[in-house]
Amino acid sequence: MLIIGLTGGIGSGKTLASDYLAEKGIDVVDADRVAREIVEPGEPALAAIAAHFGVEVLQADGSLNRAALRARVFADPAERSVLEAITHPAIRARILLHLQAATSPYVLLVSPLLFETGQADFCQRTVVIDADESAQKARASSRDGVSETQIASIIAAQMPRSERLRRSDDIVVNHGAPDDLYLQLDDLHQKYLELAAELNHG
Ligand code: ATP
Numbered sequence: 001m002l003i004i005g006l007t008g009g010i011g012s013g014k015t016l017a018s019d020y021l022a023e024k025g026i027d028v029v030d031a032d033r034v035a036r037e038i039v040e041p042g043e044p045a046l047a048a049i050a051a052h053f054g055v056e057v058l059q060a061d062g063s064l065n066r067a068a069l070r071a072r073v074f075a076d077p078a079e080r081s082v083l084e085a086i087t088h089p090a091i092r093a094r095i096l097l098h099l100q101a102a103t104s105p106y107v108l109l110v111s112p113l114l115f116e117t118g119q120a121d122f123c124q125r126t127v128v129i130d131a132d133e134s135a136q137k138a139r140a141s142s143r144d145g146v147s148e149t150q151i152a153s154i155i156a157a158q159m160p161r162s163e164r165l166r167r168s169d170d171i172v173v174n175h176g177a178p179d180d181l182y183l184q185l186d187d188l189h190q191k192y193l194e195l196a197a198e199l200n201h202g
Contacts, residue, residue: 002106002196003099005123007114009161010154011140012131013174013181018110020185027102029095031111031119038090039064045090052082088117095119105196115167116159125195127188128168130161135175 008014018028038045041062049069050058057069073080099107099122114120131139133155137148165171170191172184 001099001102002125002192002199003123004106004108004192005114005120005126006108006110006129007112007120007126007164007168008129008131008174009136009158009164010112010151011136011138011143012129013139014110014112014129016178017129017172017174017181017185018108020182021108021189024189025104026189027104027107029098029102029107029109031091031095031109031113031117034094034098035087035091038087038094043090045086048086049083052086053079091117092119095122106192112158115164120167124199125170125192126168127170127172128164129172129174129181130165131174133161 006014006018008017018030022028037043039049040046046064049064053069053072057065057072059065069083073083095109099109109119109123111117111119114123114126120126133152136155137151140146140151140154141148170188172181172188174181
């Protein structure tokens with residue numbers, strides 16, 4: 001199974017790109033979605049979080065109170081490590097399950113923290129969706145309604161753009177219109193289909 005890791009900074013266009021490839025029939029595993037999935041009611045990771053942090057990080061209906069949990073780990077690196085020791089292995093295991101269930105010629109693993117979390121290890125190739133900072137700020141703030149200053153602090157906390165570009169095998173430039181993005185993705189899609197065919201015959 002050919003696994004392609006797709007990453008990029010906030011507002012770079014990861015979702016737009018992966019939605020486009022999904023329309024071509026490519027299965028997409030979204031690491032952000034998996035991170036929410038593994039803390040749903042009934043999940044062992046949620047039970048472990050409640051056991052460590054107490055019921056005050058749960059809502060009355062038993063679901064996770066994200067704001068309360070965020071407040072607990074925000075200024076406390078030790079508590080943050082505890083949380084990550086619970087969630088990261090659960091996220092990796094669930095990502096693997098979803099990847100193994102994929103049936104398309106190749107599968108995309110979309111993750112904003114592909115390199116930071118080691119999720120790139122699952123992938124034979126990686127592609128970065130690259131936008132300049134002004135495009136990232138304008139797009140993310142108009143989508144989420146948050147200020148460009150807040151977006152700037154998120155960008156500052158993410159892996160530097162230069163490092164992401166250095167580490168990835170393929171680069172898609174998303175500075176212009178969506179159609180420019182789609183043209184580049186058409187080429188990559190062909191390339192990945194060929195790679196997948198080689199893998200299956202080799
Ligand atoms: P995040 O990591 O914050 O979830 P993302 O990388 O998934 O972001 P998208 O949600 O795909 O980014 O794009 C951010 C916003 O910018 C969306 O509203 C999207 O429709 C818009 N957008 C992305 N690329 C372009 C483009 N080339 N032209 C115009 N708008 C775009």
